[in-house]
Amino acid sequence: MxxxxxxxxxxxxxxxxxxxxxxxxxxxxxxxxxxxxxxxxxxxxxxxxxxxxxxxxxxxxxxxxxxxxxxxxxxxxxxxxxxxxxRGQFGSLHIGYAPSPTVEILPPALAAYQRAFPHVNVLLHDASRREIVDGLQDGTLQLAVLPEVVNMEAEGIEFEPLRSYPYYVALSPSHPLTRLKAIPLEKIANEPLVGFARHDYPDYYPFVERIFRPLGVTPKIAVECDSGSSLITAVETGRGVSLAMSVFKVVTGKRLVLRPVAGSKDEIPVGIARAKNGDLTPAGEKFCEFLRKFSKRTPPA
The missing domain is CATH 1.10.10.10 (Winged helix-like DNA-binding domain superfamily/Winged helix DNA-binding domain)
Known part of the structure; x- marks a missing residue:
């Protein structure tokens, strides 16, 4: 028949x-x-x-x-x-992301994308770096938006930078170092650091060690956190200071004070991660176009 x-x-x-x-x-x-x-x-x-x-x-x-x-x-x-x-106008799209570093890129790109393609079901997955890489490798995530981390290429992940941010020092509003406009690295080295858990964010420790290597010191991680929100709380309550991207101030508002590191020109790129051998759908390709477009826009002051 x-x-x-x-x-x-x-x-x-x-x-x-x-x-x-x-x-x-x-x-x-x-x-x-x-x-x-x-x-x-x-x-x-x-x-x-x-x-x-x-x-x-x-x-x-x-x-x-x-x-x-x-x-x-x-x-x-x-x-x-x-x-x-x-045509990229239908289907489901699973995207991993790091909330704080992508706050200036992901929300406006997603809003514009959903207006253009209302029949694509976009599902966001707030996950640790390890969970994101695992998801890209096994295909449960089609792409991710997050800061560039080490060893991604060795794990079969390709990274496309969209925007770069300098790293700052995040402090509680009552911390004595907030009186400085820029904080020397030597002073930061004497402070207890609030960082991310080694298991979920294995790249964080190499990043911190690289920052302090010119001083010949090993920083002391006083508190390990499993998310950005818990890190904010730890710093806000005076348990230590943290190295964070400048965009972090958009998320923390008045809860924390961010100061640049004196003399530092290092920046951390935020961008698109995807599996090298993955099969990104047309909907995913179009979403990447929106991310590229909105990453070029000047964020509000």
Missing amino acids: ELRHLRYFLAVADALNFTKAARQLRIAQPALSRRVQDLEDEIGVDLLKRSPRGVTLTAEGKLFLEKTRQLLKMADESVEQVRALA
Whole structure:
């Protein structure tokens, strides 16, 4: 049984006339009659009663007409959805992200993307660096937006930088160092540091060690946190200071004070991560275009 035979039957059932149906379908009337007869023979029942005045539906034909409409509607919707998927206008998109570092890029890009492609279901996954890499590797995440971290290429992840931020020192508002406009690295080295947990953020420790290497000192990580929100709370309550990207001030508001590191020109890139051998859908490719577009916009002061 072919879909075109069902469409032939539907045309005849709607017109109740082979000649009119043949004209609508732009095929010869004898050929249409044979195709409908072939369909009846395949099913094993009469769907139509034929007479010189036209045709009428049998009881079986009425039931089959109802089911045929449903089937053809599903077939047409399936074709349209597949085409929309190929155009990047349909489907689901799983994206991993680091909330604080991406706050100036991801929200406006996502809002514009959803307006443009309302039938794409975007699911955001707030996850640790380790969870994001694992998700990209096993395909549960199609892409991610986060700061660049070490060893990503060795793990089969490619990174596309979008915007870079200098790193600052985050302090509680009552900390004595807030009186300085810029804080020397030597003073930071004497402070207990609040950082991220080694298991979830294995790149954090190499990053901190690289920052303090010119001083020949090993920084003391006093508190390990499993998320940005817990890090903010730890610093706010005076348990230590933290090295954070300058964009962190957008998230912390007045809860913390951020000061630049004196003499430092280092910056941390934020961008798109994706599996090198992954199969990014057209919807994912279009989302990357929106991320690139909004990363170039000047953030509000």
